[in-house]
Amino acid sequence: MGLGVVGGGVAQVLRERREAITALIGTPVVLRHALVRHREKPRVLSPDLLTTQPKDILYDPQVHIVVEVMGGELPALNYIRQALEAGKYVVTANKEVMAKHGPELLALARERGVDIRYEASVGGGIPLITPFRQDFLANHIAAIYAIINGTTNFILTRMAQEGQDFASALSQAQKLGYAEADPSNDIEGIDAAYKLAILATLAFHTRVRPQDVHREGISHLSARDFRYARELGYTIKLLAIGRAEEEGVQVRVHPTFLPQDRLLAKVDGVFNAVQVEGDLTGPVLFYGQGAGSQPTSSAVVADIINLAQDLAFGPRRRPPLLLEPPIPLKPMAQLRTRYYLRMSVADRPGVLAQIARVLGDNQISIASVIQKEVDEAAQTAEIVIMTHLALEEAMQRALAEMARLPKVAEVSNFVRVEG
Amino acid sequence: MGLGVVGGGVAQVLRERREAITALIGTPVVLRHALVRHREKPRVLSPDLLTTQPKDILYDPQVHIVVEVMGGELPALNYIRQALEAGKYVVTANKEVMAKHGPELLALARERGVDIRYEASVGGGIPLITPFRQDFLANHIAAIYAIINGTTNFILTRMAQEGQDFASALSQAQKLGYAEADPSNDIEGIDAAYKLAILATLAFHTRVRPQDVHREGISHLSARDFRYARELGYTIKLLAIGRAEEEGVQVRVHPTFLPQDRLLAKVDGVFNAVQVEGDLTGPVLFYGQGAGSQPTSSAVVADIINLAQDLAFGPRRRPPLLLEPPIPLKPMAQLRTRYYLRMSVADRPGVLAQIARVLGDNQISIASVIQKEVDEAAQTAEIVIMTHLALEEAMQRALAEMARLPKVAEVSNFVRVEG
Known part of the structure; x- marks a missing residue:
């Protein structure tokens, strides 16, 4: 369902690798239908495979696996539900649907004796869902630190390496096809929040919804922040952070100062990386291309192969998604x-x-200060401060108080620091 | 079977996380026996669980999963075979057994309707076997570049960062418990060759045996080589390399010059990393702790949980390991x-x-030269040369010819360069 960038890639891989895939399963995977919006457009597939009617797919008894690669919440969610209810296996690349409705869909699949796989919904060609559902099961996961939006990482890399400002880095990303005409989904961290909700739900065995994620975008960062960051030994990344703490789970997406020598700080351009902190494994990092037709097709087709193997070698009920009683979210x-x-x-x-x-009154202590004269005529200077560990609510209070100081023209930016 | 560093860790995780593990499976995992060499030694387990008799485990009908964490080829191989033949599932951390006999054991397991899992055999707590068996299935894997021996990476990191020579870095590794009294298994690349054989067999769908791997150790590297490497913008790593080329599969373990800006070059200390080049995914890198009681226990217990879930939710036949007709090894x-x-x-x-x-006669062209006066009294100098791409057999011929030049006192070292 869907024959766009990802769907077209999947169709092509299924066709070009038919022999290799057949060898893995023992029986061929036959593409029966492709749901498209307009039949007339030229396609990679022969016209008799195209349909504009979802029911042609959902009620075809010869369809065993439905692949949803349309994106967006609706109507994709309804099609996935109908497919599962009709006893079909589902593969989806849909982060929005899985972030908002994943646990319900997994439960529905289980109830109907089928399965839904969604490796492509986070991190493109990087294996992430499978490791969480299989390899890390013996661990208590303490934290996830993730660069999971290639568009923003491309923009931030440009700003860091070439001294570009946000607007020109964004327009370059748009020219190269890395950012959409309306880039808000990426630059506001919405896309990253979906992916974090999916990973945090698996990692912490508790239901994390997109709206639980504290979210700040990157548009307020300036070339100047990157210069200071470099001077201080840091780089700036849009991090998706999930942490299991005593008081609850913390999930947030915001620009973050990272020490330059951290591996995550070296993840540049459109690449993604997810660092998982298991109490047994210690830090484990996954790195690769988080988007694009081919990496995403790799994940979708792997899911198809795995489900087809289940069908061919005897399907089994998947273990249920383990969700403990809700863990509170830490504010x-x-x-x-x-x-x-x-x-x-x-x-x-x-x-x-x-x-x-003001900082001292709020129990915030200063780690280092840089003061620079910026505008001699206006007699204004720029002050950059790195603090020691401080409480967010104290910092928010201090920020408000500082903004009211007569000699402070503007609090130009504040960014959280990791590591 | 085996209650050493890994076995003790596994027993502890099973005991301490009994509740969490039961929640994942729906039924508890009960540790029935532990095979030890001497019953008298104090143990983490109560004495009535200990046995010195393999048959107590292999012929107990209440044992469903046999966990082999003894290490070494024999008798471990025999016990694994007997367990599978008795219809028991097997989890092993044994790289030597899986490198030498993996495909036969997987086939035997399939024949008996059970399964053998071996995630812990490569890369400790880093998921590697599962990604190859599930996530990368749609890809043609072009290459693997891996740092998969923590001991040698610790030694090389010391040599690179502190200017230590090989002997003192090794003795430090031994003091810290990272290297054994007889370190040859690690420093000669034997351990890395086992792990490469396991990964290459999965990646290239062809049988790669340990003896197929061209293997060179690290003991000939000197502090001087690291100085030159740094000067030239490189670092030196013991890389395990597998490449699928037109003429065949190439598998080799040897010290390698890596450009300093490559992610793999930044993998320091006892950490491991595996970079996989899939034709759809592009480069994907996995990073984490490749050894140690806890990371290895994490992998072993995850395998136990996965098998127990199969048992609880309906076991299925695993898809067979796909091995195409033997692909020639590229010499x-x-x-x-x-x-x-x-x-x-x-x-x-x-x-x-x-x-x-001499180099020119062998069609080897020079990329850069450093010449340094080393010993004024003896009137000897040191010459360091980086070449462009050249054929190994031409280089070997040139090395022999250069060693015979009257003015060349010694060819002190040669190291291959990647990237």
Whole structure:
């Protein structure tokens, strides 16, 4: 269902590798139908395989596996439900549907004695769902740190390496086809939040929904922040972070300062990486192409092969998704982390003392300060502060108080710091 | 079977996580027996679980899963065979057995309607076997580049970062428990060759045996080679390389110059990493702790949980290991790569010209040269050469010819270069 970039790739792989796939399963995988919106457009498939009617697929008793690669919540969700209810196996690449409705769909599949696989929904060609569902089962997962949106990572890499500002890096990403005309899904962290919800649900055995994820985008970052970051030994990445803490699970997507020597800091361009902290495994990192027709097709076709093997070698009921009683979400206000602050101030004696006092009053201590004269005529300077560990709610209070200081022209940016 | 570092860890995880594991399977995993050599030693397990008799395990009808964590080829291989023949599922961490006999054991398991899992045999807590058996199935794998021996990577990291020579880095590894009293299995690349044979067999769908792997160790590397490597923008790693080329599969373990900006070059200390090049996925990298009680236990217990889920939710026949008709091995002589050469020469005019002529006569062209005066008294100098792509057999011929040049005191080292 869907014959766009991913669907077309899947159809091509199934056709070009028919022999190799048959060898793996013992029987060929035959593509019966492809759901398209317009039959007239020229396609990779012969016209008699095309249909505009979902029911041609959902009610065909010869269809065993339905592959949903349309994207978007609706109507994809309805088709997936109908397919499962009709006793068909499902493969989907749909992060929005799986983030919002994954646990229900997995339960429905189990109830109907079938299965739904969704490796392609997170991280393209990087194996992630399978490791969480199989390899990490003996672990308590303490944390996930992930770069799971290639568009924003491309933009941030440009800003870091070429000193570009956000707007020109975005427009370059659009020219290269890495960003859409309306880029908000990527640059606001919505896409990353879907993927984090899927991974966190598996990692922490608790239901994490997209709306549980605290989300900040990257559009407020400036070339200047990247210069200071480099000077301080950091780089800036849009991280999706999930942590299991005593008070609850914390899930957030926001720009983050990362020490330059961390492996994650070296993940550049459209590449993705997910670092998992298991209590037995220690840190494990997965790296690769998180999007694109071929990597995504690789994951979709692997899921198809695995389901076809189940069908050929005796299907089995999948173990249920283990979801413990809901674990509370830890509110963002209770986060403890380090912070980078950049502000524009009047270049007059005493301003730093005032800022330091506001921070001190809020139990925030300063790790380092850079002060630079920026505009001699206007007599304004720029102050950059790195703090020690501090409480988010204290920092938010301090930010509001600093913005009210007469000598502070502007709190230009604040970014959380990891590691 | 086996209650050493890994076996003890597995027993502990099974006991401490009994509830979480039961929740995943729906039924508890009960540890029935542990095979030990001496019953008297104090153990993590109660004495009535200990036995010195393999048959107590192999012929107990209440044992469904046999976990082999003894290591070594014999008697482990026999016990695994007997367990499978008795219709028991097997989990093993044994790289030597799986490298030498894996395909036969997988076939035997299938024949008996059971399964053998061996995720812990390569890369400790890093998921590798499952990704190859499930996630990469739609790909043609072009190459594997792997750092899969923690001991040697620890030694090489010390040599690179602290300028230590091989002997003192090795003795430090031994003091820290990272290297054994007899370190030859690690430093000669034997351990890495076992693991490469296992991965290459899965990746290329052809039988690769340990003896097929061209193998060179790290003991000939000197602090000097690391200095030159750094100067040239490289670091030195013991790489396990598998490549599918037109003429056949190439499998080799040897020290390798890697450009410093490659992710693999940043894998330091006892960490492991495996980079897989799929034609659809592009490069995918897995990184984590490749050894140690806890990471290895994580993999063993995950295999136990997966098998127990199969038993609980309806066992299925596993798809057979797909092995195509044997693909020829590409002989080392036909390798084309770049080379680093270091030699000690008489500090007299014309010596570089002689060396260059030997290389040129063998169709080897020079990319860069460093010449340094080393010993003024003896009037010897050191010459370091990086070549362009050259044929291994031509290089071997050139090395022999250069060693015979009267002005060349010694060809001190040669190392292959990737990337």
